[in-house]
Amino acid sequence: MxxxxxxxxxxxxxxxxxxxxxxxxxxxxxxxxxxxxxxxxxxxxxxxxxxxxxxxxxxxxxxxxxxxxxxxxxxxxxxxxxxxxxxxxxxxxxxxxxxxxxxxxxxxxxxxxxxxxxxxxxxxxxxxxxxxxxxxxxxxxxxxxxxxxxGGECYCEHCTSAFRVWLRKKYKTIEALNKAWNMEFWGHLVYDWDEIVLPNALSDGIGYNKTAFAGLSIxxxxxxxxxxxxxxxxxxxxxxxxxxxxxxxxxxxxxxxxxxxxxxxxxxxxxxxxxxxxxxxxxxxxxxxxxxxxxxxxxxxxxxxxxxxxxxxxxxxxxxxxxxxxxxxxxxxxxxxxxxxxxxxxxxxxxxxxxxxxxxxxxxxxxxxxxxxxxxxxxxxxxxGTMTLGSENKAEVGIVFDWDNYWALEYTSGPSEDITYVNTIHQYYKYFYEKNIAVDMVPVDADFSNYKVIVAPVLYMVKQGMKEALEKYVADGGVLVTTYMSGIVDESDNVHLGGYPGPLRKLAGVWVEEIDALAPEQKNKAVFADGTKTECGLVCDLMHLEGAECIAKYGADFYAGMPAVTKNTFGNGAVYYIGTRLDTEGLNKIMNSIVEKALVAPVIDEPTELEVVVRTSKDAEFYFIMNFKDGEYPVPACFTGETDVLSEKKIESGETMKKYEVRIVRRAISK
Ligand SMILES: [Zn+2]
Known part of the structure; x- marks a missing residue:
């Protein structure tokens, strides 16, 4: 561009x-x-x-x-x-x-x-x-x-008045607001817009990070x-x-x-x-x-x-x-x-x-x-110079990031205080990063059809229209990966009734009956069909199959044998539901098979310890090869004989890079 x-x-x-x-x-x-x-x-x-x-x-x-x-x-x-x-x-x-x-x-x-x-x-x-x-x-x-x-917040009288105006515009009637925030809870019904106050330490805030009324706080x-x-x-x-x-x-x-x-x-x-x-x-x-x-x-x-x-x-x-x-x-x-x-x-x-x-x-x-x-x-x-200016990054994988989900997931009281949004997203991002698979971070209303795989971890809040968009994406052949704490609430933080994961239940082909929370010292096992056992924890969804197949089951506790990870075929695509926080080995095992089946290609076709990223301009691809590891590693063989733009030297066979070394290779795109 x-x-x-x-x-x-x-x-x-x-x-x-x-x-x-x-x-x-x-x-x-x-x-x-x-x-x-x-x-x-x-x-x-x-x-x-x-x-x-x-x-x-x-x-x-x-x-x-x-x-x-x-x-x-x-x-x-x-x-x-x-x-x-x-x-x-x-x-x-x-x-x-x-x-x-x-x-x-x-x-x-x-x-x-x-x-x-x-x-x-x-x-x-x-x-x-x-x-x-x-x-x-x-x-x-x-x-x-x-x-x-x-950044930051203000809780003054000007903000209070402006909040009431904002709410009136959104809800039109006080009844709609009471319903959205479920104000029957604790007898919080309001009858006039002027009765609404901002959620801070003087009202419904519980410490800065929690709230009695997530609908209000969100x-x-x-x-x-x-x-x-x-x-x-x-x-x-x-x-x-x-x-x-x-x-x-x-x-x-x-x-x-x-x-x-x-x-x-x-x-x-x-x-x-x-x-x-x-x-x-x-x-x-x-x-x-x-x-x-x-x-x-x-x-x-x-x-x-x-x-x-x-x-x-x-x-x-x-x-x-x-x-x-x-x-x-x-x-x-x-x-x-x-x-x-x-x-x-x-x-x-x-x-x-x-x-x-x-x-x-x-x-x-x-x-x-x-x-x-x-x-x-x-x-x-x-x-x-201007070589890389305006060039694009292309990806076959999209990871969903959404601020409403960020707020809602972290406001929620239970099942575990250790579920944090950015860390969970990062666990999935890191998998692709280490494989040098390019990723786009996308909003909930992105055009999913641009991607072979969409990863939506902790998609706690499923807003209007999202169920249909995801179902269409998968039915048309897309692969969706989602996890525990998904499909639970609507945009006002009220639960989608009828069993978790609510609007994603049909798509995922599972019903989550209960959610166990594990303390850091407590672990369960994910047991795969080939007998591999890997560690899992944080939360464990207790699920029943409703059309999905079990990829891994729990290995311990009273729910040993119940599915921990499932795959559901839906139309021409598939949905993977990961019901617990897997360790790196377990997650890699599942993601490897997903990536392989979906034909997602890494940036280069050989494994390396180096980070390799591509930007593409009208007439060339720029490969950025970077070492962020402590050791010294070889430049991937596919770059041998090509010229590093920075040093203008040819990359020799077997040439290695120390920590923080960088090479940039420009490959012309043949028309
Ligand atoms: Zn203010």
Whole structure:
């Protein structure tokens, strides 16, 4: 597809306003040396550019924009609305948020505005408009960056009123609302919209993570996501009055729970996100998040932030090892990124992020390990040029990701507190990752017919229309894999009556009578037809076959002999129902046979310990070959004799790659 940018944006968050002008000159010299061509500016400058309600002062920002324009930067211009100025909170205390405990906040922090405060909305819209009026025609402004890392919740009176309006629009009558939330439970019936309060510690919340009324709390999640999204679209529309075509984004955060990113992405021109893996985050987990971010729009994305080396806010902020940042960057490009941007370009003097890594360290010189690595990557990206821009990632497997399910599954009380959404999705993603089978992360309303296999783990909430869509997909020959805790509730978190897995019962050909929960020290066994026994746990569905065949049965406890994993033929396709959390061996055994039968092909036709990912442009395929393992492994034989784009050297037979080494092979597509 047509790329959004004319080159790979390489740069990141730049806060020259924290520095004297001599430093700016030095920055320009050093950044040029590192091949940095982009800067994200004005992210947290609201108090600087609007020092009072009546006055704006763009003089310093003008100078920054002029300097970067002179140097031919692609400027990512933020709107600064993610942190309130002190004067605003003092004069209008309503702009600050009220937290889960019901406490109204004072000035401080960031991501601190009540999304439903009319005062905040007015000031934010005005600021976005003024910025667009002033800088929108500057051809060096490559992208607008609205606010920053939207997130969090507010429980104030403005949000309460707005929630009631949102509910009225959704339910029309109070009776419909009472039914949806099952308010007969605990005698919670309401008779007037004004009786509805937000679900926090003062009402139906049970700790921050649980709730007495999931229907209410999930609606609040939807409402809160919509409220913040309305802040985004409000600023976007203010910008569009003056600038019709510069792409507009905001930086997302991977599997961040509070916002329904599939809904957000529809309003964004391009998805961007901030990637901050911890020292022990599996590389498969980072890859999954990239695929999710690409999946939001089914298009290349921006990596808006990563650290060149160290974070400051995690428990243990390890240095990235030599080569790690480079390998991480190529993994990002491999999974669909068209930009590589850092937080940040120069390390702060003070504030809680002063230990956050940066291209330029406190020493202020280029003779540092981190700077040299940034420069090396900059030179390589310059060499890659526009080759990979706009190229696509193709997959035969889709894994369903859905924020409604995320909220509902984790709000639910029982059967086990250890069932978590992202971890469960990741268990399935990891299987494909390790086999180098490309995966798309897809929404519940995706066109499933694009995929040979759809994996929908813990599809707890089955919304209207989904039963029909899945039945059609399988009947037409698709293969569906689903698991325990699927088909249980409707979109209001009320149980689909008539036996689990509710709307999926006919499709899966099983009835789940009971669900056992196993503590971490308790295990059962999955026993396969060939006698293989593997460990399972967490939950065990006690199921009866209703047309499905048993693939593995339980090996212990009073339900030994009952099916643990089943396969049902439905029309021209098949449904696999995995009723328990299998260990790696058991899951691999089942997934291997599914992949084989469905003729799903890995990216290359030979096993390897290396990660191999393909992006496809109009005229070529780009194979990214990366080593994230501790050992040294051979480059797959199929690449022998081909040229590594980065080193321009031919790949020798038996050539090995050490940890964090990368090769990129370009294969022309013959027409
Ligand atoms: Zn509020």
């Amino acid at each position: 047509e790329p959004t940018f004319q080159r790979i944006l390489y740069g990141g968050d730049y806060n020259p306003n924290q520095w004297s002008r001599e430093i700016w000159t030095e920055d320009m010299r050093m950044f040029q040396d590192a091949r940095i061509n982009s800067a994200t500016i004005n992210v947290f400058s609201w108090a600087k550019i609007q020092p009072s309600e009546e006055t704006y002062d763009f003089s310093e920002l003008d100078d920054i924009v002029d300097m970067l324009s002179r140097e031919n930067y692609d400027i990512v211009l933020a709107t600064s609305t993610a942190a309130l100025p002190a004067w605003m909170v003092k004069r209008y205390p309503e702009v600050a948020r009220t937290d889960y405990e019901g406490v109204r906040h004072k000035f401080g922090g960031r991501h601190n505005a009540c999304p439903n405060s009319p005062v905040f909305q007015k000031f934010a819209r005005n600021l976005a408009g003024k910025l667009a009026e002033r800088y929108g025609s500057n051809k060096h402004v490559a992208c607008w960056h609205i606010s920053n890392e939207y 609606d609040y999640c939807r409402f809160n996501s919509d409220s913040l999204l309305a802040n985004f679209t409000m600023e976007r529309d203010a910008i569009r009055e003056f600038d019709k075509d510069t792409p507009i984004t905001t930086n997302l955060m991977g599997t961040y729970k509070a916002l329904d990113y599939f809904k957000w992405a529809k309003e964004m021109d391009i998805v961007s996100w901030d990637n901050y893996p911890s020292y022990n985050t599996p590389w498969s987990s980072t890859a999954m998040r990239h695929d999710l971010m690409r999946g939001l729009k089914g298009a290349p994305f921006m990596l808006m932030e990563q650290t060149p080396s160290q974070q400051n806010w995690q428990r243990y902020n390890s240095l990235k090892r030599p080569g790690q940042m480079r390998a991480q960057s190529y993994q990002t490009v491999a999974h669909g990124a068209d930009t590589i941007q850092f937080f940040q370009l120069r390390r702060s003097v003070g504030g809680c992020e002063k230990f956050h890594g940066a291209v330029i360290a406190h020493a202020g010189i280029e003779d540092t390990r981190v700077f040299r690595e940034v420069k090396q990557l900059g030179q390589e990206l310059e060499k890659l």
